[in-house]
Amino acid sequence: MAEGMMKGGRRSRAVLAALLFAAIASGCGLESGPAGPAPAKGDAAKHGRPGAQAEALKPGTPAYAESVRRAQAERAVAAKKWGLATTPLAAPPPPAVKPTITTRQGFEVEGGEDLPPIFTTVPVKDRVVFLTMDDGAEKDPELLRMMSELKIPYSAFLSDYVITDNYDYFKQMQDRGVTLNNHTINHRYMPGLSYDEQKREICDQQDKIEQRYGKRPTLFRPPYGNYNGDTLRAAKECGVKAAPIWASEAYPDHMEWREWDEDLHPGDIILTHFRGPNDWKGTMPDMIRNVMKTITDRGYAVAKLEDYV
Numbered sequence: 411m412a413e414g415m416m417k418g419g420r421r422s423r424a425v426l427a428a429l430l431f432a433a434i435a436s437g438c439g440l441e442s443g444p445a446g447p448a449p450a451k452g453d454a455a456k457h458g459r460p461g462a463q464a465e466a467l468k469p470g471t472p473a474y475a476e477s478v479r480r481a482q483a484e485r486a487v488a489a490k491k492w493g494l495a496t497t498p499l500a501a502p503p504p505p506a507v508k509p510t511i512t513t514r515q516g517f518e519v520e521g522g523e524d525l526p527p528i529f530t531t532v533p534v535k536d537r538v539v540f541l542t543m544d545d546g547a548e549k550d551p552e553l554l555r556m557m558s559e560l561k562i563p564y565s566a567f568l569s570d571y572v573i574t575d576n577y578d579y580f581k582q583m584q585d586r587g588v589t590l591n592n593h594t595i596n597h598r599y600m601p602g603l604s605y606d607e608q609k610r611e612i613c614d615q616q617d618k619i620e621q622r623y624g625k626r627p628t629l630f631r632p633p634y635g636n637y638n639g640d641t642l643r644a645a646k647e648c649g650v651k652a653a654p655i656w657a658s659e660a661y662p663d664h665m666e667w668r669e670w671d672e673d674l675h676p677g678d679i680i681l682t683h684f685r686g687p688n689d690w691k692g693t694m695p696d697m698i699r700n701v702m703k704t705i706t707d708r709g710y711a712v713a714k715l716e717d718y719v
């Protein structure tokens with residue numbers, strides 16, 4: 411991993427400058443979402459949520475280019491404030507049509523053609539990656555502020571048993587534009603359970619999230635990334651459309667890679683966890699500083715998973 415960081419560092423400046431220039435010159439930036447340009451006044455702006463103002467701006471117009479420039483200038487200030495090594499890159503606008511996602515080769519289950527796809531990377535050409543946070547044990551208010559101010563989108567995959575002590579934390583997260591997805595009730599090893607048990611773990615969490623947060627998840631991630639045919643059949647049964655797992659995993663002090671090349675690729679899904687100093691070597695902001703250095707140095711921007719899946 412040390413090697414990976416150095417590798418990234420060597421090409422970082424040029425890539426970053428080129429991408430930033432290209433994004434601004436073409437007037438391409440985020441149209442909406444936490445990383446979008448031109449925060450509107452009021453609560454949505456404070457929380458970095460999609461604002462009505464952003465919708466009025468058409469990509470390609472001078473006003474849009476200006477809003478991207480302004481958003482990026484604000485992000486640079488936030489990056490300094492939060493101690494990031496470099497300013498996160500602006501992601502391109504979300505696709506008009508979501509890409510067709512299929513199960514990654516070698517990850518199929520028997521008879522799984524019509525089941526939610528299991529995948530580690532979204533098929534895109536843009537240099538974007540997706541940040542996903544699992545479980546929900548650590549509820550650090552700094553994380554909420556940091557991500558809103560940096561306008562970095564991420565997605566939560568929640569297990570009920572670790573969030574019961576503070577459901578409201580994730581309500582605040584949702585209010586800031588983060589989608590709350592399903593990571594089961596009790597975080598059990600799915601293949602060790604019967605179909606009915608799996609269905610309870612998955613579908614009860616669908617119900618809970620819908621009841622508590624008003625929106626039924628469409629994305630589900632099996633604990634540990636382990637699943638069998640029953641897992642995906644149960645998930646489909648209660649409304650899950652896709653089952654994203656991950657291509658790499660972020661910690662406060664290192665990355666772990668699924669691929670032999672130990673690198674990021676367009677559309678890669680990055681896993682991390684809601685954890686604190688008791689679980690790993692740092693705070694949530696430490697983890698974000700580390701993963702964002704990796705992402706930015708390698709010339710990638712963070713986009714919102716739900717804009718693509």
Ligand SMILES: [Zn+2]
Nearest residue numbers: 544545633634
């Ligand atoms: Zn988990």
